Amino acid sequence: MADIISIAKSIFENQKAEMIIGYAKATKEGRTRPVVVRTLDEVKELVLNSFCLNNLSTYLTRKENKGKRVAIVAKGCDIKAIVQLIAENQIRRENVYVVGVKCSGVRRGFEGHDSTKIAEKCITCNVKTPHLFDELVEMKGEELPGTDEKAESIVKLEQMTANERFAYWEEQFERCIKCYACRQICPLCYCERCIADKSMPRWIETSPTKRGNFAWNIVRAFHLSGRCIGCNECERVCPAGIPLSLINRKMAKVAKSEFGYESGMDPNAPTLIGTYDVKDKEDFIR
Amino acid sequence: MEEYVISLEGIKGLLENLTREGFNIYAPSKNNDRFVKVKDIDEVALFPDRRPTDISAKECLFPKCEPVFYYKREKNNVEIVDIDPNGNKVLFGLKPCDAASFTIIHKVFNWDYKDKFYNKRFDNSLIIGLACTYLDDYCFCTSVGLSPVSTVGSDILLVRLSDVSFGVIVITDKGGQLVKRYPQLFEKGEPTKSKQVLDSIGGPARKFDHKKVKEWLDNNFETDFFNSIGDICVGCGQCTFVCPTCHCFDIVDEDYLYSEGRRMKNWDGCQFYLFTLHASGHNPRDTQYKRYRQRVNHKFKYYVDRFQEVLCTGCGRCSRGCPVSIDIGDIVSRISKLS
Numbered sequence: 037m038a039d040i041i042s043i044a045k046s047i048f049e050n051q052k053a054e055m056i057i058g059y060a061k062a063t064k065e066g067r068t069r070p071v072v073v074r075t076l077d078e079v080k081e082l083v084l085n086s087f088c089l090n091n092l093s094t095y096l097t098r099k100e101n102k103g104k105r106v107a108i109v110a111k112g113c114d115i116k117a118i119v120q121l122i123a124e125n126q127i128r129r130e131n132v133y134v135v136g137v138k139c140s141g142v143r144r145g146f147e148g149h150d151s152t153k154i155a156e157k158c159i160t161c162n163v164k165t166p167h168l169f170d171e172l173v174e175m176k177g178e179e180l181p182g183t184d185e186k187a188e189s190i191v192k193l194e195q196m197t198a199n200e201r202f203a204y205w206e207e208q209f210e211r212c213i214k215c216y217a218c219r220q221i222c223p224l225c226y227c228e229r230c231i232a233d234k235s236m237p238r239w240i241e242t243s244p245t246k247r248g249n250f251a252w253n254i255v256r257a258f259h260l261s262g263r264c265i266g267c268n269e270c271e272r273v274c275p276a277g278i279p280l281s282l283i284n285r286k287m288a289k290v291a292k293s294e295f296g297y298e299s300g301m302d303p304n305a306p307t308l309i310g311t312y313d314v315k316d317k318e319d320f321i322r
Numbered sequence: 323m324e325e326y327v328i329s330l331e332g333i334k335g336l337l338e339n340l341t342r343e344g345f346n347i348y349a350p351s352k353n354n355d356r357f358v359k360v361k362d363i364d365e366v367a368l369f370p371d372r373r374p375t376d377i378s379a380k381e382c383l384f385p386k387c388e389p390v391f392y393y394k395r396e397k398n399n400v401e402i403v404d405i406d407p408n409g410n411k412v413l414f415g416l417k418p419c420d421a422a423s424f425t426i427i428h429k430v431f432n433w434d435y436k437d438k439f440y441n442k443r444f445d446n447s448l449i450i451g452l453a454c455t456y457l458d459d460y461c462f463c464t465s466v467g468l469s470p471v472s473t474v475g476s477d478i479l480l481v482r483l484s485d486v487s488f489g490v491i492v493i494t495d496k497g498g499q500l501v502k503r504y505p506q507l508f509e510k511g512e513p514t515k516s517k518q519v520l521d522s523i524g525g526p527a528r529k530f531d532h533k534k535v536k537e538w539l540d541n542n543f544e545t546d547f548f549n550s551i552g553d554i555c556v557g558c559g560q561c562t563f564v565c566p567t568c569h570c571f572d573i574v575d576e577d578y579l580y581s582e583g584r585r586m587k588n589w590d591g592c593q594f595y596l597f598t599l600h601a602s603g604h605n606p607r608d609t610q611y612k613r614y615r616q617r618v619n620h621k622f623k624y625y626v627d628r629f630q631e632v633l634c635t636g637c638g639r640c641s642r643g644c645p646v647s648i649d650i651g652d653i654v655s656r657i658s659k660l661s
Contacts, residue, residue, distance in 0.1 A: 062647035064459045069647035072553040147642040213386050217558035221645050233596055242574050243586045244387045273645035275560045
């Protein structure tokens with residue numbers, strides 16, 4: 037299997053794309069940063085290792101990248117987002133050249149996270165070998181330790197009464213500073229005008245108060261239900277350390293158990309939220 | 323500058339006394355994420371070697387959200403209820419890069435308009451700094467005129483001499499009065515001892531000349547330099563929110579009902595598309611590279627032009643937390659080499 041740099045070279049040489057979104061070394065060891073390369077000279081910047089955490093598909097829906105033929109380095113989890121974007125008619129399959137990464141798992145995060153451990157999403161990953169790609173590249177990784185503590189937390193939350201659960205989230209959302217980093221990093225938060233930014237009428241209070249924070253986080257959870265592909269970027273970037281994966285994973289769990297739907301798997305499957313079916317069962321919210 | 327020595331027990335005693343005087347104590351939380359109101363003084367610990375809190379201490383004096391006034395409306399009558407930001411605070415254990423931030427933003431909050439909310443909180447606060455022994459690749463305090471032992475912004479600065487003993491450097495009158503109020507807790511110290519400790523604390527490896535940064539920015543507004551940053555910056559604005567010196571805010575009315583409501587002052591940031599969006603639909607900073615250029619210019623040029631002060635303390639929070647690993651220390655040191 038060719039390495040990332042030779043793959044990138046051949047993409048430009050064979051004019052498969054006009055730009056490549058990939059990973060480069062950051063200024064600090066043990067960290068990478070996204071990079072956009074546009075020329076053969078720049079491809080030497082590209083790297084691929086277990087510190088390649090970012091889900092780069094968030095750049096695909098940028099205004100300036102729309103309609104362009106873009107190559108992207110994507111792990112299985114990131115490809116789920118690409119699949120979902122195709123299914124939701126946000127990008128066209130023929131406009132994106134996917135360099136799929138055969139991945140053995142990435143680390144939990146950069147600063148403030150335990151980077152010696154494997155990311156929780158990798159423990160239950162079902163797309164270590166990508167399910168949609170134009171070309172494959174292998175990430176040479178090492179075995180990383182770590183357990184999926186969030187799975188236990190979800191079970192604990194399920195066992196709580198509604199009031200206890202409310203109190204739990206009240207405490208978590210209290211810390212929210214309304215920077216909207218969760219939205220900005222999210223590949224599926226692609227609305228040109230987010231509901232949180234609308235002021236006439238104002239649906240969501242901009243104040244980071246209890247009420248405004250609840251409104252924002254709950255609305256976002258609903259908007260991602262049946263859509264979130266579990267890349268967990270929102271939780272990684274939250275400067276206030278809110279465990280957003282607990283909500284997103286729970287909603288994905290419900291989508292699976294109640295509708296047999298898993299987002300980001302099949303670009304041709306009808307989306308859960310965007311599909312009307314007279315046979316929809318309605319008793320799930322009872 | 324006068325110098326004293328205080329024991330760890332003495333520090334706790336001091337905080338207990340200040341609590342009795344009516345001060346609320348704010349210190350880094352257990353998990354080091356932000357400054358929180360201390361409930362149990364026994365839990366206060368001093369970690370000069372801990373990295374800066376995730377969110378800076380600025381929220382103690384300039385909170386993420388505060389009401390400015392409440393209003394009531396009845397027919398043609400409007401009643402405004404003012405808010406008094408009262409309460410005495412002790413900000414405890416601030417690293418010099420946090421303490422200095424207040425000296426810097428004090429200038430903008432006392433410029434064309436005197437912000438009574440910030441000022442009242444500042445006047446009623448006592449800032450106890452702690453000389454810092456933490457250094458990482460993102461720190462650059464010595465490049466913006468500060469240092470791990472800088473006294474700027476602190477009323478008194480503590481210097482760790484051992485696990486149980488701290489040197490006390492008195493900086494302001496407020497700090498001096500504090501020592502006078504509780505003489506039994508402070509021993510007269512030998513100035514050389516803290517100085518030895520201070521001298522042994524080195525500076526961060528990242529070094530650049532901020533004057534050179536300004537020199538280049540003065541002449542290079544239209545530039546390709548920021549393009550590659552614009553490519554990857556997602557505009558999340560965490561850099562502006564965790565920053566100890568970013569001070570932009572937005573004013574919004576929150577209407578509970580037509581007849582009553584409140585006006586709120588909330589943090590805002592230049593990295594957001596909406597920040598400069600005009601009602602006409604025009605946006606002078608319509609792409610991300612322009613917004614990033616603004617942040618660098620505001621910190622290293624505009625603020626220097628107006629207040630002769632760099633709007634940055636080199637704490638490195640913005641770079642540590644950046645989801646796409648944009649490193650401002652690296653960016654400005656590269657700029658400093660361009661001029």
